[in-house]
Every structure is written in C-alpha cells, then in structure tokens.
C-alpha cells in the first residue's frame with residue numbers, strides 16, 4: 001500500500017489537462033472561473049485504500065468534514081461506507097443533510113457551545129469528544145437535563161513532538177489548546193466514571209496535520225494505549241480507540257503516506273486492547289481530488305518581480321498566505337516556456353498570493369491555470385473579502401460533471417443585511 005497505489009486524477013491529454021474523463025477547459029467555459037473541481041473517483045480510491053489497509057482490526061473511518069463539507073462530496077463518501085467527524089453544530093447539520101446516520105457521526109471541537117452539545121445529544125451521535133474538565137461538566141449537565149447518558153470520548157493531548165510541521169497545523173504537543181492536557185486526564189476521567197450521565201466509551205487524539213513522518217503517531221498511539229489500559233483497569237467501558245487524522249496529501253514532491261506502515265503502527269495496539277479503531281482523516285481523503293481553476297487576468301512586471309494576476313487569490317485559497325503553503329500550479333494548456341513569477345489575486349492585500357518566486361509555465365492573459373491539491377481546506381476557508389462572491393464547486397465522476405455548489409451572486413452577498421433597520425430602544 002505504498003506510494004504507487006493512489007493515482008492522481010488530473011492528467012494531460014492532447015496537450016490539455018483533464019480531470020478524469022472531462023477536460024478542465026470545458027468546465028471553465030461552462031462554469032466560469034474561478035471554480036473548484038473535485039474528482040469523485042479520487043475520493044473513493046483514497047477511502048478504499050485506507051479501509052483496506054486497516055482491514056486487520058474492526059474500524060470506522062470518520063471523514064473530518066472541516067477539510068471540505070460540501071454536501072455533494074459528502075454523499076460520495078457516505079455511499080462508500082465512510083462516516084463523519086464534525087466540529088460544530090453547522091457541520092452536524094451538514095452531515096445529517098448528507099444522509100449520515102447519527103451513530104455514524106463523531107462530534108469533536110475545542111469550543112463547543114451548550115446548544116451544540118445539546119444538538120449532538122439530541123441527534124444521538126456516536127461520540128461527543130470532550131476536550132476539558134469544564135466541557136465534561138457542561139455535557140453532564142445537559143445529559144442530566146435531557147435524561148440521557150452521554151456517550152463520550154476523551155480527546156487527549158498526547159503531548160508528542162511533531163517535527164517539521166507548520167506551527168499552525170501541529171495540534172498534539174504540550175501547550176496546544178486542543179485536548180485534555182496529558183497530566184489532567186486521570187482526574188477528569190475519574191469524575192466521568194463516577195457520573196451516571198456519562199459513558200466513557202473512547203479515547204481520541206489528533207497529533208497534527210500533514211504528518212509526513214509517522215513517528216508522532218507511533219508515540220501518540222503508545223501514550224493513548226497506556227491511558228486506555230489505565231482506564232480499563234478503573235472499569236471504564238471503553239469501546240473505541242480514535243487515532244485522529246493527519247495523514248498527508250501530496251502538494252509537491254511528497255510521497256503518498258505508507259498506509260501499510262500506518263496500519264502496522266496502530267492495528268496491533270488496538271487489537272491488543274480489544275477496542276475498535278476510529279480514524280478521522282480529512283486532507284488525505286479530499287486534498288488531491290481537487291484543483292482550483294483560475295484565469296490569468298494581467299501580467300505586471302513591477303520592481304523586479306514578474307506578477308501574474310489571476311481571478312483567484314487568498315479568498316479562494318487561503319493556505320499560501322495563512323500557512324505559507326505550497327500548491328503546484330500548471331497551465332491547463334501550456335504554450336511552452338517557463339518563467340519565474342509571483343501568482344497573486346485581485347484582493348487589496350500584499351499578503352494575497354497563491355505562489356511566490358515560482359518557476360512555472362509561462363502564461364498570457366486569458367490562460368487557464370490549475371492550482372493543485374486544493375480539495376482540502378480550500379472552499380471551506382473561502383472568504384468574501386472585497387465583496388467577491390464565492391466560486392462554484394464542480395464534481396467530476398468519470399465522463400460526467402455537475403455543479404455541487406453554484407457561484408454566489410452579488411445579491412447573495414447582501415442577503416443577511418437589513419434594508420430597513422429595526423431599532424431597539426435602550427432602556
């Protein structure tokens with residue numbers, strides 16, 4: 001299950017780039033630009049590869065919806081047998097609309113509000129992932145008020161070291177806001193075990209994102225297993241061992257994750273504990289399925305930099321300016337020649353760029369570009385800054401394609417705003 005198995009859905013045919021059996025030029029002509037494109041078969045392939053790799057132990061794959069929560073994409077994954085991981089009441093609503101059964105949903109998140117906790121309990125989600133002692137109190141109070149037993153997992157901060165991660169995507173090291181601090185777990189667990197409104201059903205960790213080395217998993221799994229054994233000895237009715245997300249996608253020259261090695265690290269430990277394995281991949285499932293289509297508007301040499309100004313920018317793809325992330329860019333129909341340029345958007349911010357100092361296909365205004373590996377953390381982070389409507393999303397499946405989210409209209413941009421003001425008098 002090494003690097004060769006996961007195919008890339010974007011291929012060149014007769015000089016132009018296609019997604020599966022559809023030319024990107026045809027999508028751009030019909031849907032306009034910018035536009036997000038996703039390959040349905042890339043999603044299926046990644047889900048199936050992970051599912052097969054974990055076959056040695058009872059397991060559940062809960063796709064982390066925050067990576068891309070479009071209903072059209074969720075339905076493809078649900079049809080494969082994939083389940084959902086949500087981090088807000090909004091994502092819970094989306095998961096339900098996409099048809100996920102409540103007990104196929106895990107509800108995590110570091111800052112759940114009371115109404116969100118209640119929505120999770122009312123829906124009957126498989127697990128509420130509790131991230132602090134204070135949240136445990138709130139969950140217990142809500143469960144008591146509703147007369148139910150809340151099935152929870154503790155999201156634990158395993159406090160492992162994650163090398164080479166951007167500081168904004170490491171989550172499971174000492175001093176991060178996520179999870180219950182390692183040293184606090186026994187006391188929080190003891191309170192939970194004493195409550196008749198709480199069922200301690202699982203342990204959860206999420207060490208970080210885009211983990212190019214599996215070492216943090218190995219460390220985290222060992223620590224979580226130690227905790228599981230301790231809780232089992234205290235009589236906790238544990239069922240689930242949740243190893244989180246973090247499997248990487250290929251943005252540049254990275255290798256596909258070694259799923260066999262991933263399984264080798266986790267499966268024996270979970271088997272030995274007699275638990276069911278949960279994983280929460282986000283990026284791994286969706287990132288490589290996606291490309292952002294954008295057109296070159298202008299070329300502008302300025303002060304020694306050669307700018308390519310495109311109709312997509314940080315509003316469509318925040319990762320370059322937020323995480324200094326790399327995304328490969330190529331011309332959909334290269335005209336020959338390469339040039340070192342900055343690819344920037346139309347937003348009035350110097351930080352609005354998709355690539356800097358990048359040697360890439362030479363282009364002229366009107367050319368179509370594909371920005372790769374944009375299926376994850378692309379559309380979900382889209383902004384309407386500068387009052388630019390959000391771009392549409394297109395799903396390709398074989399030789400067919402469909403718009404799964406239409407382009408926002410100018411009217412959409414002001415639909416939340418009051419035309420006449422309903423003034424309240426301060427008393």
Ligand SMILES: *Cc1c(COP(=O)(O)O)cnc(C)c1O
Pocket residue numbers: 064066067085108109206208209210244245246247280281282283284376
């Ligand atoms: C973001 C997140 C994931 C998914 O992370 P990826 O790196 O996209 O796989 C999984 N679990 C939790 C709790 C998360 O916050």
